[in-house]
Amino acid sequence: MSNKPRVGLFIPCYIDQFFPQVGLATVEILKRLGVAVDFPEAQTCCGQPMANTGCNAAARPLALKFFEVFKKYDHVVCPSGSCVAMVRHHYDEYLEGEPGFEELKRNTFELCEFIHDVLAVRQLEGTFPHRVGLHQSCHGLRELRLGSSSEIVGESYNKVRALLASLEGIELTRLQRPDECCGFGGTFAVSEEAVSSMMGLDRIHDHEQAGSEILTAADMSCLMHLDGLIRRQHKPIRVMHVTEILAAATRDAVRIVPGELEPSTTVP
């Protein structure tokens, strides 16, 4: 165990406060894949809301704090593409030249990306007999390139979809606009409330016509926005973070990768 890489768990502030089940599912799936994680309790927020509003002076201390908290880890894993994109693509301004920063940038991963690229697990043993619609969260897609975007010409791939598709019984629905933004956009959701809500409703309609029973994404922020619209309109669609699906689907499965594994705990 001691020569295993140390993995720091980075749980975005709003997941910590509002969606703890997503954090727990992240721990669960990583454990099941043989990864021991450490959750440094000093962490709060990566500073993205401030940076995206242009308030860089307010974002700076949070970037420095993040760096202090996470620089000791070999890998940092987070169930949010958007927060990882903040670290990887928008921290240079605050931390460029800092010893250890380049390593931190290189070693901070979105959860699916970590499973797919670092653990090199492409096939999960699990069952999830549901019709699932994958919402491609923009920052995961176009900043982290977790998948190919519809604008770019080239080979088509998608790491999140690949992991989901490997589950037995899952049916991934076909959308008319496979990677249009849901309209969350951070403070945009509030300052441009009308357009933001219209964008969200349009995404939900696309999932309705496709017959999605569960709407999933690798970013809880998009789902928080979509779920807010769904619940207000009492629509029969549920949202689940990708991590929740992966954890739930593999809960009863036998071991996935060789190595030390927790005995699977069956929930009655």
Place this chain on the structure above:
Amino acid sequence: MSHATLAAQFVADDQRAHWHDQALWFVRAKRDKMAQALPEWELLRETAAQIKAHTVSRLADYLEQFAERAESLGVKVHWARHTAEHNQIVLDILRSHEVTRVVKSKSMLTEECHLNPFLQRHGIEVVDTDLGEWIVQLRGEPPSHIVLPAIHIKKEEVGQLFHERLGTEKGASEPKYLAEAARRKLRECFMRAEAGITGVNFAVAETGGFVVCTNEGNADLGVSLPKLHIACMGIEKLIPRAQDLGVFLRLLARSATGQPITTYSSHFHGPRPGGELHLVLVDNGRSDLLGSDEFRRSLNCIRCGACMNTCPVYRRSGGYSYAATIPGPIGSILSPARDARMYYSLPHACSLCGSCTDVCPVKIDIHHQLLTWRREIAARGLLSWHKRLAMRGASFVLRRTWLYVLLGKMMRGVGPWLPRWLLYSPLNAWGKQRELPTFPRRSFRELYRNQEDGQRDRLGRPPSVERSP
């Protein structure tokens, strides 16, 4: 008025906003099909971006070379620092030829300079000959899109307009019929015109020639009948070599409308026999962008409009919600560069989805530049006080883990007890159409700690998330 206010007005007509969204998505889908048909698409984009970066890095040299070659071809070259100079130059040329009637093909530069109202004030009749642009001109509106100026108008509304202005049959809205009526009327304008004004899509430094792209052939007709041709171009339209056109002409129409090439790509090398050709080169803030490390790449723009067609905000908020000559993502970079105070809200009219960056044929990192503009807006003190205060407050709390944990606990403790009328007061913009997330009793960090400590419930399960109803 801010973009959000104008956008909300557009969105309020749900049916129309969806119609607008779908019309533009159709164009984006056509673009995808065309782009996908070229396996070398990404190489073309990269090449175009590099050619533009190179040109801009020695723009002064190329401009000199271009002007010299153009003059040797008999073109009269003029230089304008800003819009007022541009408009005066054009007026002086027209006056020296005693011109009172002009036809003009589509040029975003002349829109930027507000040339039409200027010339009209000086007694010169200007007719926009691009069909879409003519329609908005008849309505007394500016274009709402740089390539599809009348995309916000339905054919029934065009039918009504033509009925009132051209005497077409009442209620007739068949596009072919309306286009025919427009063609007849515009033909008269072409015949009467004493000068033709065009924009410039690409100017070639090594030859001194330039290219104008249209689908209707209106530029060609407009400068072939009268003896006087005035072409107006921004100084960023330059490319070094004629062979570079092979890159840009392939990208332009595919990105703009999903056509393999524009119907007409007309090359001009000096005046035609017996005629005069004037070229007005305009700076109007472009050299400021050239001097800025952050925004220089916005000069790559070839005005294809692809970023508008793909932008999920533009499609739903309409071109007029930007209240700027160039709307949409690229306009939200260019407009604040002219007047940050006036256009402070535009860089925020964006969910940072990045689709514009991926679709841009000259690889401008549009959404990152918008983010950079947000920083500029805040640094210049133009951000609304409540946003600034909220971000400062949040940063104060989030810097202190204990305070963040404490306030989180309080929020989750008190939240479920707050009455709905208070939680969903008019101050809560989120809650206008959306429910707030429910409040879990414990945060992730509390649950995680309990789990690590081996806590189990009565059934031997690890602690679970309990939520307020």
